[in-house]
Amino acid sequence: MIDTTVFQDKTAVYYTLGCKLNFSETSTIGKILREAGVRTSRKGEKADICVVNTCSVTEMADKKCRQAINRLVKQHPGAFVVVTGCYAQLKPGDVSKIDGVDLVLGAEQKSDLLHYLGNLQKHQEGEAHTSALKDIRSFAPSCSRGDRTRFFLKVQDGCDYYCSYCTIPLARGRSRNGTVASMVEQARTAAAEGGKEIVLTGVNIGDFGKSTGETFFDLVKALDEVEGIERYRISSIEPNLLTDEIIEFVSRSRRFMPHFHIPLQSGSDDVLALMRRRYDTALFASKISRIKEVMPDAFIGVDVIVGTRGETEEFFENAYRFIESLDITQLHVFSYSERPGTQALKIDHVVTPDEKHKRSQRLLALSEEKTKAFYTRHIGQTMSVLMEKSKPGTPMHGFTANYIRVEVENEPSLDNQLVTVRLGEWNEDETALKGTIL
């Protein structure tokens, strides 16, 4: 039994780095502390507890985590500092040595943090609690409110793929998930709280169901029935797991949006093989064609990594031509970063930072071209837009079903409302189309 009297009237500040999944998990940690009596500290107020949820996707991410911890320690002198997340799981020793850190919790421990907080007395030295990779098994459900409009529902955690460049399976453990029934329950709760849009998140969400004998398609069908949720978006899904039945279901669904985010990582078959990805460019191209056949206006975002070990100039040129040929909307371009413990370190050919930068710039320019063309061909169309909360005195923004960002004049009563809008020209900074509410 945990004595929660120690938490009464205490305040906490939360800092999250990395992916949507981390944000969703931080919000669950916040909920646990809130239920124990801890209030979120107001802006400028000194907190009693600092929680940092870290990321370790690149070397830069590790550095940003250390900087964030140092900053919070300075801003909240005397606060009890807890660090969790991927960097904490992978490097507990390093993190616990950072000045001011009291507690380091690994992947398996983070949802049980009340148990580790004790009486909130600062420690002489950081205390680390992590589990070996094979023991990371539990699935901590979480559904966070990103803002008033959008919720992030964690449907799956961990990954069994072991791509050669990726450190995530080492930080998050094996693929696992909650049941379809528990996800439906969380979606119902989000709807009861006024949520209209849910983004399904996870590390490898297409793998959903492995630990419960269900499938991602079962989940999609069940969520589609939840009353009150107007929109679902499927975040990043591996191309080999995006089945034709899912694509067709989305094309017929009123709730699942024509919006996909698919990691390609490289448009060269040679590099894909070095990366140990589970598909080739032909499969990827066939998925894009299938989506476009049944949803010609679907937004398709694609992740690409440049400068992976083994990506020679010739391989990059092949990749560029392949990506250029795809009917996609946007590229998310990442520069390869060497991660300790990964198989990619055994590949000889190393791309220089300068070359990585050049390749990244070329792909970003290509992305801009594709996004502009996609937006521009929608000018003049009438579409439904879900408006998001705005700051007073600034224009409001929202998204169409196919993820076009729309700007309208500020009208607070439209917050979290679906409105019909005629899409006009680009806004001033070319980040959205101006809309006229009909």
Ligand code: SF4
């Ligand atoms: S699918 Fe590959 S890149 Fe994605 S998390 Fe799993 S191992 Fe990492």
